[in-house]
Amino acid sequence: MPAVTETIETVQSVTEGGYKWGFTTDIETEFAPKGLNEDIIRFISRKKEEPEWLLEWRLKAFAIWQKMEEPRWAAVRYPPINYQDAYYYAAPKTKAKPKSLDEVDPELLRTYEKLGIPLREQAILAGVEGAGEVPAEGRAPVAVDAVFDSVSVATTFKERLEKEGIIFCSISEAVQKHPELVRQYLGSVVPQGDNFFAALNSAVFTDGSFVYIPKGVRCPMELSTYFRINAKSTGQFERTLIIADAGSYVSYLEGCTAPMRDEHQLHAAVVELIALEDATIKYSTVQNWYPGDAEGRGGIYNFVTKRGLCRGARSKISWTQVETGSAITWKYPSCILQGDESVGEFYSVAITNNRQQADTGTKMFHIGRNTRSTIVSKGISAGRGQNTYRGLVRISPKAHGARNFTQCDSLLIGNECGAHTVPYIENRCLTAKVEHEATTSRIAEDQLFYCRQRGLSEEEAVGLIVNGFCREVLKELPMEFAVEAQKLLAISLEGSVG
Amino acid sequence: MSIMLQIEGLRAAVEGREILRGIDLTVPKGEVHAIMGPNGSGKSTLAYVLAGREGYEVTAGRVTFEGQDLLAMEPEQRAAAGVFLAFQYPVELPGVGNANFLRTALNAQRRARGEPELDAMQFLKEARARMKLLGMPEEMLKRGVNVGFSGGEKKRNEVLQMALLSPRLAILDETDSGLDIDALKIVADGVNALRGPEFSALVITHYQRLLNHIVPDRVHVLVGGRIIRSGGPELALELEQRGYGQVAA
Numbered sequence: 049m050p051a052v053t054e055t056i057e058t059v060q061s062v063t064e065g066g067y068k069w070g071f072t073t074d075i076e077t078e079f080a081p082k083g084l085n086e087d088i089i090r091f092i093s094r095k096k097e098e099p100e101w102l103l104e105w106r107l108k109a110f111a112i113w114q115k116m117e118e119p120r121w122a123a124v125r126y127p128p129i130n131y132q133d134a135y136y137y138a139a140p141k142t143k144a145k146p147k148s149l150d151e152v153d154p155e156l157l158r159t160y161e162k163l164g165i166p167l168r169e170q171a172i173l174a175g176v177e178g179a180g181e182v183p184a185e186g187r188a189p190v191a192v193d194a195v196f197d198s199v200s201v202a203t204t205f206k207e208r209l210e211k212e213g214i215i216f217c218s219i220s221e222a223v224q225k226h227p228e229l230v231r232q233y234l235g236s237v238v239p240q241g242d243n244f245f246a247a248l249n250s251a252v253f254t255d256g257s258f259v260y261i262p263k264g265v266r267c268p269m270e271l272s273t274y275f276r277i278n279a280k281s282t283g284q285f286e287r288t289l290i291i292a293d294a295g296s297y298v299s300y301l302e303g304c305t306a307p308m309r310d311e312h313q314l315h316a317a318v319v320e321l322i323a324l325e326d327a328t329i330k331y332s333t334v335q336n337w338y339p340g341d342a343e344g345r346g347g348i349y350n351f352v353t354k355r356g357l358c359r360g361a362r363s364k365i366s367w368t369q370v371e372t373g374s375a376i377t378w379k380y381p382s383c384i385l386q387g388d389e390s391v392g393e394f395y396s397v398a399i400t401n402n403r404q405q406a407d408t409g410t411k412m413f414h415i416g417r418n419t420r421s422t423i424v425s426k427g428i429s430a431g432r433g434q435n436t437y438r439g440l441v442r443i444s445p446k447a448h449g450a451r452n453f454t455q456c457d458s459l460l461i462g463n464e465c466g467a468h469t470v471p472y473i474e475n476r477c478l479t480a481k482v483e484h485e486a487t488t489s490r491i492a493e494d495q496l497f498y499c500r501q502r503g504l505s506e507e508e509a510v511g512l513i514v515n516g517f518c519r520e521v522l523k524e525l526p527m528e529f530a531v532e533a534q535k536l537l538a539i540s541l542e543g544s545v546g
Numbered sequence: 547m548s549i550m551l552q553i554e555g556l557r558a559a560v561e562g563r564e565i566l567r568g569i570d571l572t573v574p575k576g577e578v579h580a581i582m583g584p585n586g587s588g589k590s591t592l593a594y595v596l597a598g599r600e601g602y603e604v605t606a607g608r609v610t611f612e613g614q615d616l617l618a619m620e621p622e623q624r625a626a627a628g629v630f631l632a633f634q635y636p637v638e639l640p641g642v643g644n645a646n647f648l649r650t651a652l653n654a655q656r657r658a659r660g661e662p663e664l665d666a667m668q669f670l671k672e673a674r675a676r677m678k679l680l681g682m683p684e685e686m687l688k689r690g691v692n693v694g695f696s697g698g699e700k701k702r703n704e705v706l707q708m709a710l711l712s713p714r715l716a717i718l719d720e721t722d723s724g725l726d727i728d729a730l731k732i733v734a735d736g737v738n739a740l741r742g743p744e745f746s747a748l749v750i751t752h753y754q755r756l757l758n759h760i761v762p763d764r765v766h767v768l769v770g771g772r773i774i775r776s777g778g779p780e781l782a783l784e785l786e787q788r789g790y791g792q793v794a795a
């Protein structure tokens with residue numbers, strides 16, 4: 049209930065209908081030279097003081113990538129990307145670790161403030177020594193990692209988590225401090241040559257988050273990463289690796305924003321999740337990269353590979369995503385259900401407005417017995433937005449008793465947008481059961497009029513109806529994120545009616 | 547006697563076809579007027595025109611609401627000014643909770659009028675009190691707006707919304723159709739509870755029986771987009787006994 053009020057307040061406060069995260073931060077940035085070649089990869093690896101095996105791993109990925117073709121099967125259109133005309137390494141120049149907030153680059157702090165990160169956490173993000181190990185009053189603690197352009201700036205609540213044996217740090221730090229874990233799991237779910245963008249990421253990834261939850265530990269707080277692309281002409285290639293050991297639980301949140309720029313910027317992340325026996329990983333994303341302007345100038349190309357492996361029996365991986373941003377979204381968070389009785393879930397809301405394009409969905413690979421998967425996809429198209437759900441449910445011959453339920457609903461606002469549903473089902477097991485439901489609807493004139501007759505403006509009415517349409521997905525989000533997501537939905541659709 | 551609603555020479559067309567063909571009607575403050583007429587005579591069209599629905603094109607005439615030019619206002623402005631329409635066919639809003647919808651609507655109106663908004667607790671208190679008065683189960687607040695409601699529940703939900711929004715002018719479009727006697731009484735109680743010197747209502751109905759419970763000050767007979775006769779409450783009885791054809795003659 050309060051969330052919707054907030055939605056409305058937000059709609060009213062955002063008067064220009066603009067992208068309010070569209071500021072840039074003026075910070076001295078260190079770049080590697082433009083372009084992509086082995087030397088750049090060596091440069092990145094050296095900058096990060098990586099062990100030899102990782103450099104070799106990157107170079108192998110680069111070699112694979114050079115032989116690959118950019119995929120063209122998705123229902124998205126964009127001009128060819130010149131991969132030599134981008135920076136692959138950009139990092140805020142840092143001096144020694146600041147002792148207090150006063151020593152932190154004020155521009156960086158202002159950025160966090162604009163992103164809505166509470167001040168005390170800002171201090172931690174800026175790397176102030178010993179800042180805040182106590183949660184702020186009245187809110188559930190959220191441990192935050194922030195990735196600014198290519199580099200993880202800082203991670204909060206580290207000590208508190210360490211007490212439980214939980215590792216939550218940047219992947220660069222993990223490479224240094226927990227090389228055995230990284231080496232064991234990196235690329236184990238998304239191998240270097242998995243696809244064009246994953247290969248590119250494997251060659252040049254610069255940072256991202258690393259999480260390890262030990263056996264039997266229930267992570268006491270939400271873990272969260274904010275990704276922010278700031279520098280011009282940079283790609284962002286973060287790499288996230290989450291391992292939930294037997295019987296553990298973790299809920300992880302990811303938020304993303306970028307400045308408004310009239311050029312396109314590439315974001316090609318890889319996320320790998322591994323859930324061992326009886327472990328649960330809940331991964332939530334609120335993706336709000338800059339979508340470009342109404343004419344389709346600028347905006348992020350979001351080409352992301354996310355995959356989870358339910359390795360152990362009764363393990364569970366649940367993806368929830370709210371995709372409101374980016375000029376183009378190409379993203380299929382997937383689950384490999386290897387362990388018997390393991391569970392995969394995918395809850396998605398994808399909005400396309402103006403000239404945005406989204407081709408998103410999931411893949412569920414049923415391998416173990418009695419594995420179950422649920423897919424709920426809500427696509428909303430407005431303006432000239434194009435929204436495609438593309439999903440694959442594959443059931444292997446040995447996955448006896450496997451179950452899948454898929455529900456794809458599309459909502460259209462206006463007459464120039466499009467919604468497409470492309471479900472692939474490959475069932476090779478007689479005892480498995482696959483169900484698929486799909487609907488397409490429009491926000492009806494009578495619904496809008498009914499709301500307006502009760503006093504809601506047209507935009508409030510659209511916000512309310514859209515939030516209602518997405519309810520099944522939004523309720524999967526952790527509380528604080530759900531509020532943010534509702535606001536985003538309303539803002540993303542501004543100007544889509546009337 | 548000050549006037550709540552004044553309609554003068556109102557003509558309106560839907561899809562190029564004229565439906566309202568010159569309506570004159572004055573509703574003083576504090577009065578309840580009934581509009582009766584056969585199917586297709588333009589009763590709902592009149593209600594929609596007053597509420598500002600798109601596609602209902604006013605081709606002539608004027609309407610003032612408490613002295614303001616009603617036709618110049620957006621639907622939500624009319625709502626905030628105090629015009630409430632209980633729909634003949636209430637609309638479903640899947641996934642939108644009834645309580646949430648009501649509070650959003652109430653606060654939108656309060657904001658438009660420069661009044662402070664109600665927080666969730668204040669709203670619930672208010673809502674519960676009204677529901678108790680109307681003998682409605684609180685459980686209705688938790689459900690989706692009209693989703694899976696029976697016809698009678700939808701109508702009762704309209705009355706609940708009316709009770710919470712406390713309009714100055716309520717237009718009830720066949721809210722009594724298809725209701726049993728208990729539900730009918732809820733509708734009547736809802737209207738009667740609002741009755742007072744600053745409240746007026748247009749009660750559109752087919753049947754005289756609702757008017758046993760909401761006794762109107764005036765009754766108008768709408769046929770073919772025109773008001774062909776007006777009178778006191780006894781006119782409703784006459785209609786019931788003799789039919790529209792006779793009354794028109």
Ligand SMILES: Nc1ncnc2c1ncn2[C@@H]1O[C@H](COP(=O)(O)OP(=O)(O)O)[C@@H](O)[C@H]1O
Pocket residue numbers: 560561565583584585586587588589590591592
């Ligand atoms: N949206 C519409 N499109 C086309 N014709 C309409 C529409 N609404 C009403 N009409 C026509 O207008 C006339 C009056 O309808 P209405 O106002 O609904 O009558 P009543 O409510 O008295 O039964 C009818 O002939 C009906 O067919």
Ligand SMILES: [Mg+2]
Pocket residue numbers: 589590591634719720
């Ligand atoms: Mg009617």
